[in-house]
Amino acid sequence: MLLPTETVYGLGADAANPAAVAAIFEAKGRPRFNPLIAHVHDAETAARIAVFDDRARALAAAFWPGPLTIVAPIRDVAAVCDLARAGLDTVAIRVPGHPLSRAVLAAFGGPVVAPSANRSGRPSPTTFADAFAETGDKAAAAALDGGPCAVGLESTVVAVLDGPVRLLRPGAVTRAQLEAVVGPLAPADGDAKRSPGRLALHYAPDAPVRIEATAPREGEAFLAFGPWPTGEGVFNLSPSGDLAEAAAKLFAYLRAADRTRPVGIAVASIPDEGLGEAINDRLRRAAGFVG
Known part of the structure; x- marks a missing residue:
């Protein structure tokens, strides 16, 4: 069920x-x-x-x-x-x-x-x-x-x-x-x-994920965090930089970005504190690294 x-x-x-x-x-x-x-x-x-x-x-x-x-x-x-x-x-x-x-x-x-x-x-x-x-x-x-x-x-x-x-x-x-x-x-x-969720490649969309990006490259979708211009292929996890909002949106936005069939998905840097530790763990695994 x-x-x-x-x-x-x-x-x-x-x-x-x-x-x-x-x-x-x-x-x-x-x-x-x-x-x-x-x-x-x-x-x-x-x-x-x-x-x-x-x-x-x-x-x-x-x-x-x-x-x-x-x-x-x-x-x-x-x-x-x-x-x-x-x-x-x-x-x-x-x-x-x-x-x-x-x-x-x-x-x-x-x-x-x-x-x-x-x-x-x-x-x-x-x-x-x-x-x-x-x-x-x-x-x-x-x-x-x-x-x-x-x-x-x-x-x-x-x-x-x-x-x-x-x-x-x-x-x-x-x-x-x-x-x-x-x-x-x-x-x-x-x-x-x-524990579950410890595989090196986990939580991954079809498109390759590039983390700690400062901006998207040509053909990439972009998961922004904090102030960022809106536009095609941009999915902002939290314009205000709120980690709880970013956590709640992370997987849904990875899926939404993947549905645009980009050449890759770039993700902005997320502070590695509080909930950011968990968000970065998921992103490192989505990108193919053991977090």
Whole structure:
């Protein structure tokens, strides 16, 4: 099913059902070593599936429902099948903030994997139309339109295991917000494999992406940021330089620029602070670099 969340649209399936999870991988063309996030209705359900220490509980209390995924040791291996966890002894889990997704999860009663409803490697869909165009034919009759995604970037992913809390994927919950709760974050290091969205080439449109551009070259579409003249092929992520606005528009504008069939897509420099860290992570991967 197509499931709206506050981050991006997801392609949902029963996390406990290996056949259903396999169908998700098939629909997305997703590498099976890439784990999926299990979505649940509330923190109590999450704690029955994963082993939460005091730090994980503090993060859940601070940011759930919302765009934070916590990677923790698996407690109930039957609730999230081995395929969904990519064979790992951990589970990536979150409580989404979108009221429609939470209503579906409450009615279902168990965890639902819901990776972004795009073909693997493509920009994530943040509107129902883009989600349906990407994988709607795989969602049978269950396709829920929850409107444009308010956040527009995938969730932040942190690992709460032995040792310090590690930032595996930057997202809408910023580093500073996390560190205010659990102290300094460690780099992903060996735990990077426990998070989705870590492929070197990811979130990529068909046209090649050139980042930190000062201006477009001939034939390129341009994703501007801040004051920039309007014109054909120009998509301004935020004329006022607002990072939250830029994050919400990023994937939709990458898709819109790609539909003009440019020779490439140039993207203006984005400040690497706050939400900018997550935006730049996605852009580096769209351009084919590991962020």
